[in-house]
Amino acid sequence: MTDFDEAPSPLLEPDPLSAARALDASDPLAPFRTRFAGIDDDSAGVVYFDGNSLGRPTRASVDRIQRFLVEGWGDRLIRGWDEEWMELPFTIGDRLGRAALGAAPGQTFIGDSTTVLLYKLSRAAVDFLPERSEIVLDTDNFPTDRYLLDGIARERGLRLVWIEADTEAGVTPEQVAAAVSPRTALVVLSHVAYRSGFLADVPAITRIVHDAGALVLWDLCHSAGSVPTELDAWDVDLAVGCTYKYLNGGPGSPAFGYVSSELIGRLAQPIQGWMGVRDVFRMGPEYEPAEGVRRFLSGTPPIVGMLAMQDTIAMIEECGIDAVRAKSVALTEFAIALSDEWLTPLGVSVASPRDADRRGGHVTLSHPAMREVTSLLWQRDVIPDYRDPDGLRVGLSPLSTSFEEVCIGMAAVRDALGELTLE
Numbered sequence: 484m485t486d487f488d489e490a491p492s493p494l495l496e497p498d499p500l501s502a503a504r505a506l507d508a509s510d511p512l513a514p515f516r517t518r519f520a521g522i523d524d525d526s527a528g529v530v531y532f533d534g535n536s537l538g539r540p541t542r543a544s545v546d547r548i549q550r551f552l553v554e555g556w557g558d559r560l561i562r563g564w565d566e567e568w569m570e571l572p573f574t575i576g577d578r579l580g581r582a583a584l585g586a587a588p589g590q591t592f593i594g595d596s597t598t599v600l601l602y603k604l605s606r607a608a609v610d611f612l613p614e615r616s617e618i619v620l621d622t623d624n625f626p627t628d629r630y631l632l633d634g635i636a637r638e639r640g641l642r643l644v645w646i647e648a649d650t651e652a653g654v655t656p657e658q659v660a661a662a663v664s665p666r667t668a669l670v671v672l673s674h675v676a677y678r679s680g681f682l683a684d685v686p687a688i689t690r691i692v693h694d695a696g697a698l699v700l701w702d703l704c705h706s707a708g709s710v711p712t713e714l715d716a717w718d719v720d721l722a723v724g725c726t727y728k729y730l731n732g733g734p735g736s737p738a739f740g741y742v743s744s745e746l747i748g749r750l751a752q753p754i755q756g757w758m759g760v761r762d763v764f765r766m767g768p769e770y771e772p773a774e775g776v777r778r779f780l781s782g783t784p785p786i787v788g789m790l791a792m793q794d795t796i797a798m799i800e801e802c803g804i805d806a807v808r809a810k811s812v813a814l815t816e817f818a819i820a821l822s823d824e825w826l827t828p829l830g831v832s833v834a835s836p837r838d839a840d841r842r843g844g845h846v847t848l849s850h851p852a853m854r855e856v857t858s859l860l861w862q863r864d865v866i867p868d869y870r871d872p873d874g875l876r877v878g879l880s881p882l883s884t885s886f887e888e889v890c891i892g893m894a895a896v897r898d899a900l901g902e903l904t905l906e
């Protein structure tokens with residue numbers, strides 16, 4: 484007798500590779516794939532499952548950076564600051580806000596690293612509510628988020644209130660409701676959990692935090708450019724996110740920050756630098772913060788690091804973030820179907836939500852041998868990453884990943900796991 488649960492997924496009919504090719508043939512985003520450097524029309528090359536950690540470069544960025552060296556920097560020299568660069572953190576911020584974040588102009592900027600922006604905005608938030616004594620965070624948030632909030636708590640004499648997050652899921656509205664109180668100043672959570680891919684309910688949690696009179700800061704590192712947000716409509720106070728993940732800004736490209744228009748003029752950030760003042764070249768005797776979002780800058784903005792992200796933002800403008808999300812969901816569904824078909828018999832479990840509405844753009848597959856599997860796969864030009872405990876992360880970048888690539892990569896995981904567990 485055949486158990487119904489073991490019937491192959493209709494997603495894999497008539498066989499996985501043919502199914503993958505059919506999905507590619509009907510994928511409206513398929514043409515974007517060949518706009519990435521290193522991807523040819525007819526060869527998959529490296530199977531890249533890590534675009535959620537470091538996105539691929541676009542061909543347009545290769546041209547843009549070369550042009551910048553010769554024309555932007557080489558020809559314009561210091562005139563570039565007046566002509567374009569002084570405003571670049573805000574022009575790119577506004578474009579990103581419109582294309583992917585649901586943020587009206589004047590609230591989003593490109594700044595320092597995610598870590599530094601998290602520090603600046605978190606410190607600004609707790610200083611805004613000085614009579615409150617607690618910061619709420621979760622045990623499974625990314626290390627930098629936990630470490631720097633620990634530092635801020637020491638600096639300001641605050642208490643950390645930890646939500647114990649399920650490492651195969653994430654933080655729920657109920658958990659947040661139980662953790663906040665009239666003592667809460669700030670709640671810091673990730674939109675998509677870096678380990679499990681769990682997608683938090685931002686509007687519901689934001690409402691709960693506001694009902695407690697506190698501010699919320701959302702970390703969008705694993706969602707920006709893949710899962711849309713509606714920061715204005717959801718009444719989010721503060722957000723930060725990476726640009727070198729799904730936004731393909733390149734290694735160490737600077738993060739973006741978002742501060743709601745209601746808060747901008749009322750927050751003071753802790754790194755008071757000359758680039759954040761009302762009149763930068765007046766070079767006045769005292770720090771006078773700019774009225775707008777410029778006040779969250781500190782020193783000279785990293786212009787070179789802001790070049791490449793513009794080409795991915797342009798692609799998102801072209802196809803729409805909802806199409807990106809639709810493909811992201813289809814890619815993760817396909818990867819899960821392949822895991823059920825090929826990897827479940829080898830003892831692998833899916834450590835990500837099966838409900839697509841609660842899942843971001845990556846899938847984590849759990850098995851005790853995954854650390855070894857990952858290093859064997861890297862030798863074979865199949866590149867996922869490994870996260871404790873036992874998790875192989877399959878990151879799927881909707882603009883650059885094809886369904887065939889997913890199929891080839893998952894077959895490689897199956898083969899590597901088979902070899903390692905037979906030994």
Ligand SMILES: *Cc1c(COP(=O)(O)O)cnc(C)c1O
Pocket residue numbers: 596597598599625627628673677702704705725738
């Ligand atoms: C990737 C990531 C970061 C990285 O911070 P950097 O300062 O860019 O190193 C921070 N938070 C989360 C949730 C991340 O996924």
